[in-house]
Amino acid sequence: MMLGPAEIPRLPRLKEQSSIAASAGRIWGMVLRYWYVIRSSWPRTAELIYWPLVQMLMWGFLQSYLAQTTSFAVKAAGLFIGAVLLWDILVRSQLGFAVAFLEEIWSRNLGHLMMTPLRPAELVVALMVVSLLKLMVAMVPVALLAYFFFGFNLLSLGLAFAVFFANLVIMSWSLGLVATGVVLRWGLGAESFAWLIVFVFLPLCCVYYPVATLPGWLQPVALALPPTYVFEGLRAIVLDGTFVGHLMLEAFALNVVYFVLGFAAFAYFLQSARVHGTLVQMGE
Amino acid sequence: MLASSACQPAFLVAHFMQKPTSHNAGSPPPPVEARKLRKVFREVAAVDGISFALANASVTALLGGNGAGKTTTISMLMGLVVPTSGEACVFGADMARERHKVLHRVNFESPYVDVPMRLTVRQNLEVFGRLYGVRDLKGAIAEIAGELRLGELLDRPYGKLSAGQKTRVSLAKALLNEPELLLLDEPTASLDPDTADWVRNKIESYRKTRQATIVLASHNMAEVERLADRVIMLEKGRIIADETPAELIKRFGRANLEEVFLAIARRGASDAGVAP
Numbered sequence: 001m002m003l004g005p006a007e008i009p010r011l012p013r014l015k016e017q018s019s020i021a022a023s024a025g026r027i028w029g030m031v032l033r034y035w036y037v038i039r040s041s042w043p044r045t046a047e048l049i050y051w052p053l054v055q056m057l058m059w060g061f062l063q064s065y066l067a068q069t070t071s072f073a074v075k076a077a078g079l080f081i082g083a084v085l086l087w088d089i090l091v092r093s094q095l096g097f098a099v100a101f102l103e104e105i106w107s108r109n110l111g112h113l114m115m116t117p118l119r120p121a122e123l124v125v126a127l128m129v130v131s132l133l134k135l136m137v138a139m140v141p142v143a144l145l146a147y148f149f150f151g152f153n154l155l156s157l158g159l160a161f162a163v164f165f166a167n168l169v170i171m172s173w174s175l176g177l178v179a180t181g182v183v184l185r186w187g188l189g190a191e192s193f194a195w196l197i198v199f200v201f202l203p204l205c206c207v208y209y210p211v212a213t214l215p216g217w218l219q220p221v222a223l224a225l226p227p228t229y230v231f232e233g234l235r236a237i238v239l240d241g242t243f244v245g246h247l248m249l250e251a252f253a254l255n256v257v258y259f260v261l262g263f264a265a266f267a268y269f270l271q272s273a274r275v276h277g278t279l280v281q282m283g284e
Numbered sequence: 285m286l287a288s289s290a291c292q293p294a295f296l297v298a299h300f301m302q303k304p305t306s307h308n309a310g311s312p313p314p315p316v317e318a319r320k321l322r323k324v325f326r327e328v329a330a331v332d333g334i335s336f337a338l339a340n341a342s343v344t345a346l347l348g349g350n351g352a353g354k355t356t357t358i359s360m361l362m363g364l365v366v367p368t369s370g371e372a373c374v375f376g377a378d379m380a381r382e383r384h385k386v387l388h389r390v391n392f393e394s395p396y397v398d399v400p401m402r403l404t405v406r407q408n409l410e411v412f413g414r415l416y417g418v419r420d421l422k423g424a425i426a427e428i429a430g431e432l433r434l435g436e437l438l439d440r441p442y443g444k445l446s447a448g449q450k451t452r453v454s455l456a457k458a459l460l461n462e463p464e465l466l467l468l469d470e471p472t473a474s475l476d477p478d479t480a481d482w483v484r485n486k487i488e489s490y491r492k493t494r495q496a497t498i499v500l501a502s503h504n505m506a507e508v509e510r511l512a513d514r515v516i517m518l519e520k521g522r523i524i525a526d527e528t529p530a531e532l533i534k535r536f537g538r539a540n541l542e543e544v545f546l547a548i549a550r551r552g553a554s555d556a557g558v559a560p
Contacts, residue, residue, distance in 0.1 A: 013424065013462045015417040017388050022417050029414025033400065036411075040402045040441070103400070111397040112457070115362055116415040117387045274366045274380075277325060280359045 017117055026118050030126030034100045035133065048096075048138040052088040056142050059084045060150040079238045080208065081152040083231060085143060087207045089135065090168045090227055091198050096134030097127045097176030098183075098194040105188055114279055120270055124263065127180070128173050135169070160237055163248045164230045170255040171226045172198070177262035181269030187278055207231050226251040226258065290381075291317065291373030313376030315340055315465050315497040316361060320370035323356050323521075330356040332521035333370065338514075341495040345508040345529075348518035349549050354501045357518070358467055361499065362392065374465060388416055393458035394469035395451060401443030405434060405453050408442055409460060416461035428456045432486065448479040455483065459490060466490070468500045472507060480504075484511060505542035515541070517548065524548065 016022055038045060059080040104110045113123070146152045154161055179194035204218070205227040211219055222228045229251035236244050273279045291313060316338040323331040331353040338344050346354045359365040360372040363383035372379045377386040399408045406425065413421040429435050432452045437445060442453060451471070458466060471487065472480035484507060491498055502508050508515060509529045517525035517532075525532055525548070529541050536544045 013419055014388055015419055017417055025417055026415050029411050032407075032414065033403070033411040036403050036407045037400065107400045107402075108396075108398040109400050111364065111394070112399060112412070113415075114364055115387065115390070115392055116412065117384060117417065118415050119384060271366075274364060277323075277356070277359065277365045279364045280355065 023119070023122055026116075026122050027126045027129070030118065030123060031129050031133075034103065034126070034130040037103055038134065038137065045137060048092070048134055049141055052085075052092060052138050052142040053145065055084050055088060056081060056146055057149070060146065060152075064150065078150075078152040079235065081146050081150055082154070082157070082234050082238060083207050085139070085146060085152075085154055086164055086168060086230060086234060087202070088142070089139060089165060090172050090201070090205075092138045093131045093135045093169045093172035094175045094179070094198045095195070096131035096138075097173055098179045100127050100130045100134075101176075101180040102183065102191060102194060105183065105191075111280060120267060121263075124177065124266065127176065131172065131176065132169065157234075157237060160233065160243045164233060167226050167230050167248065167251045167255055170252075170259055174255070174258040174262035175201075177259075177266040181266040184266075184273045185269040185276070185278060201225060201227060204228070205231060210235060224254065226254045229254075290371050291319075291376050291378045313373065314338055315375060316344075316499060317373040318357070318361070318370070319373065321357065321360060321367055321372055322369045323353075323360060323365060324368045329521045331360070331367075331518075334518070334521070334523050335370075336516055336523065336526065338497055338499070340497055341491065342514060343491060343498040343500060343512045344514045344516060345500045345502060345512035346516050346518065347502070347505075347508065347545065351520075352518040353521040354518055355469070356521075358392075358469060358499065358501060362390070362467060363387070388461060389463060390465045390467070391416075391458040391461055391463035392467035392469065393451075393454045393471055395447070395454065395471070395473045396469065398450075399442055399454065399457055402441055404439050404441055405429075405445075405456075406438040408453065409438075409456060412457050413460055418461055424460060428460055432456045432459075447474050448476065451475055451479065451483060455486060462494060464494070464496055466496050466498045468498060468502075470502050470504075471500070472502075472504060480507070487511060505540065505545055509541045517545075519548070 015025070038048075063078075063080040104113060143154045146154065157164070175197055179197050182190045182193050204222050205225050206214065206222055207227075208231075211222050211228060211232060214222055229247040233244055233247050236242050236247075314337040316336075318334055318336050320333050320335055321331055322329060322333045330351075334353075334357065346357060348354050356365060360367050361374060361379060363372070363374075363379035366380045374383075375386045375389060377383060379386075399412070403411070409425045409428070410421060413424060418424050425438075429438055432455060434452060434456055437449055437453070442450065445453065455471070458468075466487075468487065472483050475483065487498065488511065490496060498511075500508065500512060512529060515525065515527065515529050515532055516523055527535070532544050533539070533541060536547055538544045538547065
């Protein structure tokens with residue numbers, strides 16, 4: 001009887017390949033790979049913090065100025081800074097995901113990776129973990145500065161913050177999946193797509209204004225995007241002191257759909273790259 | 285339980301083989317097998333219906349000029365490119381559909397594919413060791429570092445190494461999982477003669493000690509003569525010669541493989557006396 005690939009004895013040097021532990025080991029290997037890159041370069045770490053810090057300072061000072069001149073700004077203290085910090089969670093998490101993947105192409109390492117037993121889903125999980133790590137590196141110092149400079153404590157949002165955070169991060173992963181899929185298929189010519197995709201959502205997700213501000217025809221588009229619910233939820237808390245739970249549930253439901261679609265797009269583009277031969281041509 | 289794979293049934297394999305192989309129903313599948321392998325990019329056939337099977341513990345050189353189809357063939361054997369038709373099989377697994385069943389038994393080395401530049405040699409080996417699920421990773425890295433004289437380089441960033449040092453690191457990465465199948469794409473390109481000779485010695489030694497099957501793409505004909513026991517020559521995506529280096533040299537009446545290669549490249553396959 002002929003042996004199938006699964007029945008051929010394992011090499012003594014290697015561990016069992018198909019177990020959950022083996023899968024976790026591969027994911028950990030990739031997380032380490034990206035962590036080593038972050039650790040090896042202080043300019044890269046500084047770059048993670050730079051834009052969130054600039055944004056936070058600009059909106060913080062603007063809010064301080066407005067608070068001196070308008071009663072609304074006094075009432076809505078923290079609205080702009082809160083919106084900036086939440087928006088940066090979406091942006092930094094998406095970029096953290098996509099840029100980690102771009103590292104593979106910049107370093108011409110994709111061919112090596114695709115030849116290892118690493119599964120696409122494991123690569124995606126590793127990128128998700130790394131995006132969270134980068135998010136922590138970027139946002140913790142900025143959130144602390146927001147507290148000490150402008151008296152805004154993100155954690156004062158309590159449970160709502162956890163829910164906002166989760167919704168934004170899941171959405172960022174969905175965007176990251178599409179962005180990396182596009183780069184996989186079309187190579188570095190599509191790199192700018194990975195950097196810019198998230199900014200399409202800045203006007204549509206109503207970061208700094210209510211959905212009602214948008215023209216009627218655009219409002220359904222905004223309401224189809226999970227981050228819109230987060231920013232509406234933030235305004236409800238800051239202005240009215242209420243946490244609108246059903247908005248967050250709707251956001252979660254939408255996020256599940258987007259994440260499934262994002263992963264399907266990633267898988268499709270990966271397969272398409274194998275058909276078109278672009279995986280072996282990746283590089284600067 | 286038998287794995288269902290287009291690459292498994294031996295009686296069908298024999299039907300499709302351009303050259304007969306020794307394996308039959310009941311024997312393990314060959315390490316590498318191409319069956320009517322074809323890849324078309326934008327209506328141009330980069331690989332045009334080639335078939336071959338490699339014996340266990342053999343070294344086979346894939347030769348051909350630029351655009352002959354070597355890289356596409358190797359890419360299909362690695363599962364990085366999906367064939368338009370036919371099958372690329374490795375250890376009985378169809379690489380287009382079930383590559384993850386066998387990838388832990390395979391590795392490759394190419395000077396054209398880097399490992400991350402910013403990571404140190406040790407970090408790179410650690411990452412790849414985890415991806416391959418290497419047992420006692422620390423010990424394995426120490427062992428391979430000793431074998432490949434990497435001890436002093438382990439804590440230096442890969443990007444700051446010389447070409448020869450990078451090749452040694454790439455080779456360490458390629459041997460870390462003790463692959464049964466090793467794919468080498470111009471393993472000594474841009475190396476000085478001494479380092480190139482050292483690399484060839486290591487490849488020979490690894491093949492002997494581990495009984496590994498090696499596929500070698502190279503433009504260095506002296507290297508091919510020394511390492512390979514079989515040459516598959518490609519032109520325009522087709523196999524135009526498939527024999528031992530000695531047989532090829534004898535058939536062409538030339539002094540060495542380099543002259544054979546030049547004769548084929550300059551006169552075309554039919555004029556040079558090789559059957560397409």
